[in-house]
Amino acid sequence: MAPVQAQPLRIALLGYRSNPHGGGQGIYLYYLSKALVDAGHRVDVISGPPYPRLDPRVGFIPLQSLDLYRNGLRSLRPRHLSSMSNVIEWSSKLTGGFAEPYTFSRRAVKFLRRHGHRYDIIHDNQCLGYGMLELQRMGLPLVTTVHHPITSDLRIALAASNSFRERLLIRRWHSFLGMQARVIRQLHHVVTVSETSRQDIARDFGLQPAGIDLVPIGIDTEQFRPLPEIPRRPQRLMATCSADAPLKGLRYLIRAYAQLLSQWPELELLVVSKLRPGGETEQLIQQLGLAGRIRFVSGISTEQMVKYYAEATIAVVPSVYEGFGLPAGEAMACAVPVVSTDGGALPEVVGDAALQVPAKSADALAAAIDSLLRDPQRREQLARAGRERILEKFSWARCAERMAGYYREVLLRADG
Structure with missing residues (x-):
């Protein structure tokens, strides 16, 4: 058998919500998966809704949820009650919470318990649900990207709030952070995208900066390019x-x-x-x-x-x-x-x-x-x-090269 360094990798990228118009995490999944495929690897994106836009060479496995932020609480139907993840998602939304990271991680465990053998590496994109620890216990090589600690979002949102009730609602929505803090402290392989994020993650979650690896993300310089034929507006x-x-x-x-x-x-x-x-x-x-x-x-x-x-x-x-x-x-x-x-x-x-x-x-x-x-x-x-x-x-080709090298280090440590 050829050494692992010489083989294209089989990669599962996990995203609890991955629409590129919904934020940076969806953009990250789109470009990283494309760049990894460009480099010769096989990639499946496993995502909850809103679903990603992907390069046609990237596989897509949807993990359906209630998607309550689009469908609303009244979308619950009796058939949905057969799933505990659905019940948790609905009851959390009913009380102002955000359970998607947790419920997505439950669904990911259910899928990967059956199909995890298809992949050399599982890469979680900032879900940090309890299910990620279960994947780790199952022996699946797991890497987690944390773009920045959502604790920063919480502090800024609280500072911008105008009433006690608003602060209460903000804290309730961010209650998933307790889970994420407990999960990240037990993960073996955490990677982030900037030195600032590395220091902030370490500070907010009680980690050593040296234990967080750094792989900067890229910019699609083929799509994002000058268009000299289009005149600039003067103001x-x-x-x-x-x-x-x-x-x-x-x-x-x-x-x-x-x-x-x-x-x-x-x-x-x-x-x-x-x-x-x-x-x-x-x-x-x-x-x-x-x-x-x-x-x-x-x-x-x-x-x-x-x-x-x-x-x-x-x-x-x-x-x-x-x-x-x-x-x-x-x-x-x-x-x-x-x-x-x-x-x-x-x-x-x-x-x-x-x-x-x-x-x-x-x-x-x-x-x-x-x-x-x-x-x-x-x-x-x-x-x-x-x-x-x-x-x-900054380029996605360089990002994919560095990320694949990181995957291989993780695999070599697991084999050792």
Whole structure:
């Protein structure tokens, strides 16, 4: 038999929810699975809904759930009660909880108990449900990616809350974190995407940083690329961030935009996100008198997003915290000058190829944007430097190469 190092690997990538339009975890699964297949490995993505968009060469195994965040509590039918996972999912949602990581891990154990022998390695994408410990006990080689500790999301959401009741609901929704903390401390192979995330995960979950491996993610520089044939709008800002997630800092950009309009009355703001009617972001827009001035787009293709980047004068990343910072990397790959906060791992991504400002400061964002609007030469310099930095330091081919090497190390340790 050939040594394990020489063989293509059979990989199962697990994602409890994997739609790429739903957040960075879906994007990670799409590109990592594609890059691993490009490198000659065989990959199946095993996912709960909302389901992923995948390269046609990647296998897909759906693990059906109630998908209550799309279907609602009234979607429960008598036939669903035959599954304990369904009952747990429904009762948790009924009381304001989020049980999907736990129930997905139960379903994954059920599937892999029968079919785990098909794979050399199981790679969990931040589910951290109790079922992952069961897979480990079953002897299946398991690797877990943690993009960043969701404890950061919890702290930021609590700080942004306006009432005791709201804080109560936030804590209830994040109650799955107790499970994740207990699980991660018992996992043998944890990997993350940035040095900032490594330190934050270690701090929040009581781990040693040296016990967490690092494999930075990549940017699809073939899709996210300059489109010189598309003219830039003379005054358009663009941001890609969840509208009502305090972690993403859109409120600070909106306040900065309100300031900038006094000097730049024709300035546009395009936000790639879905605006929730009646949500905090919409309320802020109304309070600042910006109704009709900010354009929100959602559910768009990657091709359309790249076209929007090509039209943008400046891309803004206002995040309070990022475990990596895909929006910054994608904008830089498109040769758009970037204004970024220093939240989380963003300095690791943008380096000196963007203007950086302190997180949670609308004034600092406004000043940096204003300075770039007044300096076309500086914008051109940052656009070139950003594209060069992404090409040099971040690619999915390199990510897949490093991840496959990590898989092989795990397998060799298991054989030893």
